[in-house]
Amino acid sequence: MTTMYRMIAATLLSLLALTSAHADSAAEQLHTQLADLNSLEAQFQQQVKDSDGELVQESTGTLALQRPNRLRWESQSPYHYLLVSDGKTLWRYDADLEQLNEEPFDSQLAQAPAMILSASREQLDAQFNIELQQRGSTRDYILQPQDEQMYRQLVLRFEGGKLTAMELIDNLEQYTHIEFIEPQYNPSLKDALFYFDKSQWPGTS
Numbered sequence: 683m684t685t686m687y688r689m690i691a692a693t694l695l696s697l698l699a700l701t702s703a704h705a706d707s708a709a710e711q712l713h714t715q716l717a718d719l720n721s722l723e724a725q726f727q728q729q730v731k732d733s734d735g736e737l738v739q740e741s742t743g744t745l746a747l748q749r750p751n752r753l754r755w756e757s758q759s760p761y762h763y764l765l766v767s768d769g770k771t772l773w774r775y776d777a778d779l780e781q782l783n784e785e786p787f788d789s790q791l792a793q794a795p796a797m798i799l800s801a802s803r804e805q806l807d808a809q810f811n812i813e814l815q816q817r818g819s820t821r822d823y824i825l826q827p828q829d830e831q832m833y834r835q836l837v838l839r840f841e842g843g844k845l846t847a848m849e850l851i852d853n854l855e856q857y858t859h860i861e862f863i864e865p866q867y868n869p870s871l872k873d874a875l876f877y878f879d880k881s882q883w884p885g886t887s
């Protein structure tokens with residue numbers, strides 16, 4: 683479970699898409715979209731399906747991010763799991779087990795799906811091949827990591843210029859859909875959101 687949360691949050695395929703743009707053009711357009719997204723706060727709903735399309739897990743939680751590389755991803759149901767990064771350190775805390783993992787933030791972690799939205803332009807250019815599929819006001823940016831150890835494909839979905847969902851296909855053909863609920867774009871976020879305060883969580887002192 684920890685591996686799955688790290689890959690997903692450790693934190694983003696339209697079947698109606700009809701057209702495709704060249705990779706360079708798609709990368710530039712994604713940069714433009716993300717340039718207007720300095721911070722994001724939302725609730726999320728997540729579904730995970732296996733390679734046969736069977737539902738494996740559903741979860742809900744909250745997300746806060748600020749570019750570059752600052753993230754707070756808290757899955758609250760059915761398991762309480764927290765991932766926090768201030769861009770220097772990554773904390774992963776399983777509240778049910780009262781278990782904390784702490785590690786330096788590095789370029790490989792920047793490829794994790796939950797971190798993509800807070801990645802810098804340089805990180806995206808260096809680590810992904812990017813394509814665009816669109817229909818009407820819906821745009822799917824398809825990111826394929828040059829190093830496929832973590833996953834095969836990540837999709838960032840924008841509708842009317844606003845980020846609304848992420849979709850992921852991992853190396854086992856497992857499919858994850860994350861939808862953002864009541865997102866707030868470019869809110870003012872406190873620094874404390876992106877720091878794990880051990881005094882507030884059991885088993886970490």
